[in-house]
Amino acid sequence: xxxxxxxxxxxxxxxxxxxxxxxxxxxxxxxxxxxxxxxxxxxxxxxxxxxxxxxxxxxxxxxxxxxxxxxxxxxxxxxxxxxxxxxxxxxxxxxxxxxxxxxxxxxxxxxxxxxxxxxxxxxxxxxxxxxxxxxxxxxxxxxxxxxxxxxxxxxxxxxxxxxxxxxxxxxxxxxxxxxxxxxxxxxxxxxxxxxxxxxxxxxxxxxxxxxxxxxxxxxxxxxxxxxxxxxxxxxxxxxxxxxxxxxxxxxxxxxxxxxxxxxxxxxxxxxxxxxxxxxxxxxxxxxxxxxxxxxxxxxxxxxxxxxxxxxxxxxxxxxxxxxxxxxxxxxxxxxxxxxxxxxxxxxxxxxxxxxxxxxxxxxxxxxxxxxxxxxxxxxxxxxxxx
Numbered sequence: 001x002x003x004x005x006x007x008x009x010x011x012x013x014x015x016x017x018x019x020x021x022x023x024x025x026x027x028x029x030x031x032x033x034x035x036x037x038x039x040x041x042x043x044x045x046x047x048x049x050x051x052x053x054x055x056x057x058x059x060x061x062x063x064x065x066x067x068x069x070x071x072x073x074x075x076x077x078x079x080x081x082x083x084x085x086x087x088x089x090x091x092x093x094x095x096x097x098x099x100x101x102x103x104x105x106x107x108x109x110x111x112x113x114x115x116x117x118x119x120x121x122x123x124x125x126x127x128x129x130x131x132x133x134x135x136x137x138x139x140x141x142x143x144x145x146x147x148x149x150x151x152x153x154x155x156x157x158x159x160x161x162x163x164x165x166x167x168x169x170x171x172x173x174x175x176x177x178x179x180x181x182x183x184x185x186x187x188x189x190x191x192x193x194x195x196x197x198x199x200x201x202x203x204x205x206x207x208x209x210x211x212x213x214x215x216x217x218x219x220x221x222x223x224x225x226x227x228x229x230x231x232x233x234x235x236x237x238x239x240x241x242x243x244x245x246x247x248x249x250x251x252x253x254x255x256x257x258x259x260x261x262x263x264x265x266x267x268x269x270x271x272x273x274x275x276x277x278x279x280x281x282x283x284x285x286x287x288x289x290x291x292x293x294x295x296x297x298x299x300x301x302x303x304x305x306x307x308x309x310x311x312x313x314x315x316x317x318x319x320x321x322x323x324x325x326x327x328x329x330x331x332x333x334x335x336x337x338x339x340x341x342x343x344x345x346x347x348x349x350x351x352x353x354x355x356x357x358x359x360x361x362x363x364x365x366x367x368x369x370x371x372x373x374x375x376x377x378x379x380x381x382x383x384x385x386x
Contacts, residue, residue, distance in 0.1 A: 125188055156168050223288045224288065243269060247272075285302055293312055
């Protein structure tokens, strides 16, 4: 098959499905991958044909709108602005099947254009039966706000321009075909998720398991990993708190701060603490005794895979729900960002690292996550979708 993947120009949206994409290439399918030129280097090694466009997605959290509907509008504007590039490529080279990330809003529209299925590869929770009713207090004000109504109108007009008569809210919240790439344990109300959603489990890219660039301390000392991912990591004061908390401790601390902070602003760093713009996360988690995370779904999934207890400090969007689920599962604790002090952080890390109950729950949940199917199951499901 010629499989077209419509991606989102953000690392946290690329990594969850990249192992699946590489497997489809390995199985002999031709895969084209549409993504903003700035991140083409992340997908090119998978053996895909990259369809490049100029992404308008903001780089760095400070450039994103605070208003939720306006933030959603950015993804819609991205789809509309890239649509001519995508149709310019695919009109003359039609795919047999479309795959897409939740932010790849052009894919279902392209699916209607070409008369082929568009299958969402969801790296986050999906809507369940009763979703709108359960979240009415959140969704109602969002959709009824001026920005929400403007979003709906713009989306409706775009769909109409492409010959599609559909309610935008239903169109985006309840896609026709979905493969869920998250652990079932991290899906709220999993028993009420409709049958059109198939749970295939996390698809961790095997290439990431062999990434080099970090070596565990030879002494065997406990490793604490601290990362707020790629989108919400501009937190110099928080990193200073971490440094103060673990200076002279019996922990070896690895802190990933991203590209937008100069390490020099963090001051003196003792020898038992490493500061990096980024690290090979799977290699660190494979050794870590605890993980301080913003609770993005990718990090949550990988922590469960490696059975690493978490101290979740959510920053935005779905992270609050993810942090609550980790605590509910009994595999970690959550803290409010504004409550974090040196003493609070130390206490939380020691609590999760020393708990036999948490270790037992992690063994149970981690085994389930690793045994949920993953790349092979997902690739089989894609091949059966045509």
